[in-house]
Amino acid sequence: MNCYFSDFKRLISLKTFNCLKLVLFVSLLSSHVNASTLNDVPNEKDNVELTDKTPITSTEKVNAEFWLAKLKTALTESNFQAGIVTMKADKTTTYNWVHGVVDDEEKVEVESISPLIGGGISNLRHNKVVTFIEPNKEPYSIQSDSIRRFIPPIFYQDSSQLTDSYQFVLVSKNQIGGRSAQLIRIESIDDTTYNYWVWIDVQSALPLRLAFVNEKSEVIEQVLMTHLSLFTGPTEEIIKLSQHNLPEPPSALIATHQETNNWNMSWIPNGFSLIKSDRHHLSITREVSDYYLFSDGLVEFSVYVQRQLESFNSPLVLQEGAMSFVMVRSDGFDVTVVGSIPPETAHKIAISVKSI
């Protein structure tokens, strides 16, 4: 409540008209925040600070969140088949994307993502079980709400988790593939991460285009829907997909949370939190690495701490699309940060890692 008090102190020095506007604005906002996150006091404080810096009218904010809520519903409840092209640097990948809900005896949500050009990994999801199907390999399953390919998992969950570090901006409508699309800009508040733009189909609320945009408003990586077929109910293909027997996911993940408290990260960008940490062998080189995975809900980055390499020019910075790779030589060890974050941010994280 301290911040409210300071707000009111400031209000006294302002003109009456502006005062009235602000009071209305703050009250609207606080009522909204109270409604959505009643039991989360720190969040409420964050939101007030946020609106102080960046004036967004509360109706716009509601609208953007309204669209993202519609997106979540469409992603989990509609029946459709779509063609997807992902463009990352000079690499282009194409997918066939099928989603449907079969409601026979029990409700099964079915999702399938398979590369149009064969040889890659195909995914099939039944509710919260995602199976990986690779040629010449035994298929296996994991527990997950979504297939992490081109749609960030946050869109299958509550998007309001992002309000710590992002602001949602509702922008004008435009046309994508002959369909009317509503653009929602998910913008990094402190520019430590890329902005994420989502064009949502007005009719179906499915994503028609998704793009990572840097601070110069340049698109650096994007996902484009090339065609979309909407169905009123599950098609034969969807029903067939729902009848596959998927391998059981392991009851507990192997080698999770071996505590590795050897390293102190003094700087992590706002909104990111640790998802897992362990010590494991890299599958290709069998090199041992202390590993940390961070996420802000929208993007993830990995931190690897390893023994020193014989020779490399520190810092080593590579970039492919939105993905950055930064390896720095620290005092007796090498730190690597990999993820869909700007290289400057990755470098800042890497140099902040110190041994305890």
Added chain:
Amino acid sequence: MTNKHLESISALLDDEVNQSELDSTLQQTVDTTENVEAFSRYSLIGDVLRNEQLLETDGSFAAGIQAAIANVEQEVVTEDSSVVDISSHVNWRSKVASKLKQFSQSSTGRNSAQFAIAASVALVTIVGVSNIPQTNSQYSAPVAQTTPLVSGVAPVSLASDGVKNRPSANQMTQTRINALIADHQQQLKAVDDKKEAIDTNEDKKVIEP
């Protein structure tokens, strides 16, 4: 004819004999006049070679050689008379000149003369031209190479440039980069969403200062 029997004399004069050989050789030498003359000649040769004495030749040797040469000369001159004839003929120049005049007055002769002139000019040209590129090639080689061998296609090296593009990354580094990127993607794939939700709250307190 062999000088084998004179070897011992030569060896004696070169101081390459022992006492017994010296005695026998001296004994042999006095036996025949041939040996005595040979001894005299050899010592003379040795003295001249060692610059110990000026060579004094008697006139008979030179006279003999002159006589021999005179004989040979005479024989050559008298036998090969045709050669002597042309060179010694008083009118050969005028004869050749008249022959050439006749030849040049005939039509074939005139044509061929013109042809000869043209050919000589051409020869000079060829020599000249063939000389020019030689000097050129030393100083302006790029000019000679301006003619395009293949048009529109750039030369390409077959060697992989992957490492060159990232000079800081040697083989070891490259392997690690690939391994880390692959592992990052592997880790993302295996993120358990349910776990994520729980861990988010727990670990926040641990990591953030």
